[in-house]
Amino acid sequence: MTQAVKAVPSRTAPAVRLTGVSKMFGSGGTALLALDQVDLDVSPGEFVCLLGASGCGKSTLLNLVAGLDGPSAGTIDLGGARVALMFQEPALFPWLTVTANLELALKMRGVPRQDRRDRAAELLDSVHLGGFARKRPHQLSGGMRQRVALARALALTAGADDHGTVLLMDEPFGALDAMTRDLLHDEIERIWRERGLTVLFVTHNVREAVRLGDRVVLLSSRPGRVVREFPVPMARPRRIDSPEVASLAASITDRLREEVGRHGA
Numbered sequence: 090m091t092q093a094v095k096a097v098p099s100r101t102a103p104a105v106r107l108t109g110v111s112k113m114f115g116s117g118g119t120a121l122l123a124l125d126q127v128d129l130d131v132s133p134g135e136f137v138c139l140l141g142a143s144g145c146g147k148s149t150l151l152n153l154v155a156g157l158d159g160p161s162a163g164t165i166d167l168g169g170a171r172v173a174l175m176f177q178e179p180a181l182f183p184w185l186t187v188t189a190n191l192e193l194a195l196k197m198r199g200v201p202r203q204d205r206r207d208r209a210a211e212l213l214d215s216v217h218l219g220g221f222a223r224k225r226p227h228q229l230s231g232g233m234r235q236r237v238a239l240a241r242a243l244a245l246t247a248g249a250d251d252h253g254t255v256l257l258m259d260e261p262f263g264a265l266d267a268m269t270r271d272l273l274h275d276e277i278e279r280i281w282r283e284r285g286l287t288v289l290f291v292t293h294n295v296r297e298a299v300r301l302g303d304r305v306v307l308l309s310s311r312p313g314r315v316v317r318e319f320p321v322p323m324a325r326p327r328r329i330d331s332p333e334v335a336s337l338a339a340s341i342t343d344r345l346r347e348e349v350g351r352h353g354a
């Protein structure tokens with residue numbers, strides 16, 4: 090029997106609280122239950138990684154938290170936090186320079202014109218791309234584009250207290266080579282810590298989840314439910330190839346395999 094275990098008891102109000110969240114797509118004979126009564130709390134400043142088989146509803150869950158779609162049942166409480174979503178593809182405007190992409194996001198957030206250039210420069214510095222402001226996306230490497238996408242996601246939360254910002258990341262580094270991904274792990278960890286962000290991070294990569302998360306949440310195969318939560322006790326920064334990370338990742342992988350197998354059966 091599976092059981093949802095709350096790993097991180099919190100005295101403060103959660104930054105994100107999902108209560109009994111279900112999502113049904115379609116209706117009648119073609120209806121598909123993607124998420125089934127998901128309960129999940131994410132504490133302010135917590136880094137939570139979400140793992141689960143392909144099609145179990147991870148992206149659906151992020152979209153619901155981002156407010157791009159509504160749940161069929163249950164509630165999602167963000168306590169007034171501002172949400173930024175980052176996808177696997179950087180989705181930058183190819184005809185705009187890096188700076189212009191960021192300035193557009195800042196404009197959408199109502200940042201006054203005279204402040205946008207400075208804010209964009211600050212954001213670019215924070216992802217170590219200060220020298221690339223005038224480049225267009227196609228002139229950057231994949232890893233650099235993802236860093237711009239991260240800066241843009243942060244731009245979309247401009248004006249919000251960083252401590253009230255929830256960053257949702259849907260397999261943001263899935264398409265990158267291992268070395269670039271390692272560098273971006275260091276960077277996202279630094280930005281998360283410096284800004285006090287709350288992060289909900291979806292990945293297929295179990296080691297990546299253990300490298301980054303305070304907690305790893307495992308969803309069941311469709312319909313997605315929280316089947317297990319693994320606190321990650323190792324000190325940061327962790328190395329993705331350390332024995333401690335590998336060992337916890339191995340036991341999570343075993344549990345994930347059971348889930349995939351259960352679905353296959």
Ligand SMILES: Nc1ncnc2c1ncn2[C@@H]1O[C@H](COP(=O)(O)OP(=O)(O)OP(=O)(O)O)[C@@H](O)[C@H]1O
Nearest residue numbers: 114115121123142143144145146147148149150311
């Ligand atoms: N807009 C939609 N309309 C109908 N069905 C959808 C829609 N979005 C997702 N689904 C279905 O809901 C289920 C969950 O999809 P979702 O994209 O959330 O999975 P996922 O866990 O993110 O998978 P992956 O790991 O492959 O990205 C899938 O069966 C998918 O076909």
Ligand SMILES: [Mg+2]
Nearest residue numbers: 147148149259
């Ligand atoms: Mg997905």
